Amino acid sequence: MQSCTSVSNLAATGKQIGTADDMQPTAPKRIPLDDAAIEIWLARLDLDTDQVRQCEVHLSQDELLRANRFHFERDRRRFIAARATLRILLGGCLAIKPDAIALGYTRNGKPFIADHAASVHFNVSHAHERALYGISKSSALGVDIEYLNRDIDYSGLAERFFTNREYAALQRIPESGRKRAFFSCWTRKEAVIKATGDGLSLPLDQFEVTVEPDAEPRILIFAAATQRIPDWTLYAADVGNDYIATVAAYRGK
Ligand SMILES: CC(C)(COP(=O)(O)OP(=O)(O)OC[C@H]1O[C@@H](n2cnc3c(N)ncnc32)[C@H](O)[C@@H]1OP(=O)(O)O)[C@@H](O)C(=O)NCCC(=O)NCCS
Structure with a gap:
């Protein structure tokens, strides 16, 4: 497709060219x-107070109310930064002001553009201080980003949510690489359930994906x-060393 995002719009936010590791705050990076x-954008969410204030002007009243319901200031800041960047990206795509975009939500909570639902697909994921955006005029999308530096019981989560074969594949990976492999598989599965819009109402053991981070991301069984x-294509997105991400594109009816 033609580039969706107006460069002049992004110039206002300081579009960056560089690696995912050296990006600056407020600068979504393609x-x-x-x-x-498919356009994929990565944004930093660790904005200072002035930057957050500048982001707030793009949000709807509903979004500002939602922002103010967060218990921790850190979560409020991340939500405002992520939503403002989403609106700037979509505004560039549709050539309308970010605050003029009307967002709707499906029954399972997937946001869509109320007036242009059929013409522009998008999806958002956030983890720690990053947000990932996918935008496409031709494919339904799901994106998932995860922060790797977390202490979680990944083996227990895999046993509970993965299929038996995915769990077995994970156990075969040497201990030093197993956590990354868990998140690799997890983002592949989450990207799929976000592309369908089902979220966790589609149980994660109802389909199987490749597990090894270096393997081609693919759905093996549905x-x-x-x-x-x-109808499905999965892509690994390069989001820097501390994060891992997958984009799922669905081109079926
Ligand atoms: C929404 C869901 C599909 C993903 O949630 P998540 O991984 O916690 O969060 P992400 O940051 O990836 O995605 C959240 C965004 O997805 C979008 N979203 C919400 N519901 C969605 C749905 N049904 N389908 C697609 N996208 C959805 C929203 O834009 C939301 O961001 P917003 O609330 O700021 O608007 C959720 O149902 C889910 O799977 N939660 C599991 C969380 C979990 O157990 N994590 C363990 C990590 S190892």
């Missing part, structure tokens, strides 16, 4: 992807007869 029909694996 992440290269092996598909010209239990639902309505799902055709060729």
Whole structure:
């Protein structure tokens, strides 16, 4: 597709060119992807007070109310930064002001552009101090980013949520690489359930993906007869050393 985002719009926020590790605050960075029909953007959420104030002007009243319901200031800041960046990116795509975009939500909570639902697909994920955005005019999208420097019981989560074969594949990976492999598999699965819009109402053991981080990200099995694996493409997005991310694109009916 033609580039969706107006450069002049992004210039206002300081568009960056560089690696995912050296990006600056308030500067969404385009992440290269092996598909010209999908734009992937990465944003930092660790903004200072003035930057957060500048972001607030782009939000709707509902979003400002939601922001003010967060218990921790850190969560409020991250939400405002992530939502303002989403609106700036979509505004560039649709050539309308960020605060003029009307967002709707599906039954399972997936946001969409109320007036342009059929013409522009997007999805958002945030983890720690980063937000990841996917925008496409041709594919339904799901994106998932995870922060790697977390102490979680990944083996227990894998046993509970992964299929038996995914869990077995994870156990075969040497201990030193197992946590990264867990998050790799997790982002692949989350990206899929976010592309369908089901979220966790689609149990994660209803389909199987590749597990090894260096393996091509792919869906191997889908239990639902309505799902055709060729309709799906998964991409690994380079989001720096501390994060891992997957983009899922669905081109079926
Ligand atoms: C929404 C869901 C699909 C993903 O949530 P998550 O991984 O916690 O959060 P992410 O940052 O990746 O995604 C949240 C964003 O997805 C979007 N979203 C919400 N519901 C969605 C749905 N049904 N489908 C697609 N996207 C959805 C929203 O834009 C939301 O951001 P916002 O609230 O700021 O608008 C959730 O149902 C889920 O899977 N939660 C699991 C969380 C978990 O157990 N994590 C363990 C980590 S190892």
